[in-house]
Amino acid sequence: MSRWLTLIITGALLLFIEVYAFQSIKxxxxxxxxxxxxxLGGLFVYVYFFYIIATYxxxxxxxxxxxxxxxxxxxxxxxxxxxxxxxxxxxLFRFVKKGxxxxxxxxxxxxxxxxxxxxxxxxGIAALPFMSILYGVIKGKxxxxxxxxxxxxxxxxxxxxxxTITQITDIHSGSFDNREKIAYGVDxxxxxxxxxxxxxxxxxxxxxxEMDDWIPVFEKLKAPMGxxxxxxxxxxxxxxxxxxxAEKVKNFNAIKGIHPKIGFDLLLNEHRYIEKDGQxxxxxxxxxxxxxxxxxxxxxKAALGVQKDDFKILLSHDxxxxxxxxxxDDFNYQLTLSGxxxxxxxxxxxxxxxxxxxSQYVYKQWAGLYQEFGRYINVNRGFxxxxxxxxxxxxxxxxxxxxxxx
Numbered sequence: 001m002s003r004w005l006t007l008i009i010t011g012a013l014l015l016f017i018e019v020y021a022f023q024s025i026k027x028x029x030x031x032x033x034x035x036x037x038x039x040l041g042g043l044f045v046y047v048y049f050f051y052i053i054a055t056y057x058x059x060x061x062x063x064x065x066x067x068x069x070x071x072x073x074x075x076x077x078x079x080x081x082x083x084x085x086x087x088x089x090x091x092l093f094r095f096v097k098k099g100x101x102x103x104x105x106x107x108x109x110x111x112x113x114x115x116x117x118x119x120x121x122x123x124g125i126a127a128l129p130f131m132s133i134l135y136g137v138i139k140g141k142x143x144x145x146x147x148x149x150x151x152x153x154x155x156x157x158x159x160x161x162x163x164t165i166t167q168i169t170d171i172h173s174g175s176f177d178n179r180e181k182i183a184y185g186v187d188x189x190x191x192x193x194x195x196x197x198x199x200x201x202x203x204x205x206x207x208x209x210e211m212d213d214w215i216p217v218f219e220k221l222k223a224p225m226g227x228x229x230x231x232x233x234x235x236x237x238x239x240x241x242x243x244x245x246a247e248k249v250k251n252f253n254a255i256k257g258i259h260p261k262i263g264f265d266l267l268l269n270e271h272r273y274i275e276k277d278g279q280x281x282x283x284x285x286x287x288x289x290x291x292x293x294x295x296x297x298x299x300x301k302a303a304l305g306v307q308k309d310d311f312k313i314l315l316s317h318d319x320x321x322x323x324x325x326x327x328x329d330d331f332n333y334q335l336t337l338s339g340x341x342x343x344x345x346x347x348x349x350x351x352x353x354x355x356x357x358x359s360q361y362v363y364k365q366w367a368g369l370y371q372e373f374g375r376y377i378n379v380n381r382g383f384x385x386x387x388x389x390x391x392x393x394x395x396x397x398x399x400x401x402x403x404x405x406x
Contacts, residue, residue: 383398
C-alpha cells in the first residue's frame with residue numbers, strides 16, 4: 001500500500017472520529033467560540049501530522065520532530081476515541097428506544113436529556129487520558145524508577161552471594177531533549193553502587209551521531225567489576241534508507257565504537273568471566289535475536305568455551321529470544337536480561353495488584369520478572385523512549401538485581 005493511499009484511508013478514519021466526537025460538544029454547548037475552537041484545534045493537529053508524515057525522509061530516520069507529531073496526534077485522538085465509543089453506544093440505544101416508542105415526542109425528549117448526560121460523562125472520562133498523555137510527554141518520560149529484585153540460586157558460587165547487578169536498556173539517545181534529566185538518570189544509576197552495570201541494547205535510534213552529545217554524560221557510569229553491553233535491533237541501522245551498503249556498515253561500526261568510549265565492554269556473540277575470590281560466573285552476550293527482527297544472535301558461538309555447569313547471565317535484547325530459544329536450552333541459562341518492548345511506554349501498573357499494556361498482546365514477557373523451568377528473565381522497561389515522546393504509566397526503569405545463594 002502506497003504512502004498516499006495510507007494517508008487517504010487514515011484521513012477518512014480521522015474525519016469519522018472527528019465528526020462523531022464533535023457531537024458531544026454540540027450537545028453540551030451552543031457557544032460558537034468553543035465549537036469553532038474544537039474544530040480548528042483538531043484540524044491544525046491533523047494537518048501538522050499529515051505534513052510531517054508526507055515530508056518524512058527515511059534517510060534521517062525517526063526524529064524528535066516526527067515523534068512530537070505522533071505524540072500530539074495521540075494527545076488529541078485518544079480522548080476523542082473515548083467520546084466516539086460513548087456517543088456511538090448512545091446512538092445505538094437511541095435507535096432501539098425510538099423503535100420501541102414509535103418515535104413518540106415524549107421518548108425523543110427523554111433521549112435528548114439522556115444524550116446531554118452521556119456527553120458530560122464521556123467528556124469527563126476522556127479528560128483522564130488527555131491529562132495522562134500530557135503528563136507523559138512533559139514529565140513521565142524522565143520519571144525514572146528503580147526496580148529491585150533478589151533472586152536465589154542453588155548453583156550460584158558462594159563468592160557471589162550478595163553480588164549486585166544494575167541493568168539498563170534502550171537508551172535511544174536520538175530521542176533525548178533534556179540534558180539535566182538524563183544526567184539525573186545517570187546519577188541515579190551510580191547511586192545503586194552495583195558490582196556491575198549491564199546494558200542490553202538500543203543505544204541509538206538509527207545513527208551513531210545521535211550519541212555524540214551524550215557520551216560525556218554516560219561515560220560517568222561507574223561499576224567496580226565492570227560495565228558490559230550488547231546491541232539491540234535499532235543499533236544495526238535497519239530503520240533508515242542508506243545511499244549504499246558501505247554507508248550503513250560505516251554507521252554500524254561507529255555505533256559499536258560508542259561502547260568503549262563510554263567504558264562498556266561490548267559483547268558480540270561472546271562471553272566474559274567475572275571472577276571473585278577464586279570463583280567465577282559467565283556473562284554471555286548475543287547480538288540481536290528477535291521474532292520477526294534481525295536474528296544475528298548466536299548462542300552457541302557466544303557460549304563457546306563456557307561450561308554447562310557454570311552460572312550464566314545471558315544478555316539478549318529481545319525477550320522473544322528467551323521465549324523461543326533460551327528458556328528450554330539444555331545449556332541452562334539461569335538468568336537472562338532483556339529490554340526492547342519499553343512496555344510500549346503506555347499502560348497501567350498497580351504493583352502487586354494489576355498491570356496492563358498493549359505490549360502484552362505482542363510479547364509474552366513484556367515487562368518485569370518471569371520464571372519458567374527454574375530460569376529467570378527480566379524485561380527492563382527501558383531508560384529512554386522511542387516513537388512516542390513520552391511515557392504513560394510505564395515509567396523509565398533502572399533494574400537492580402541481587403544474587404543470593406539458595
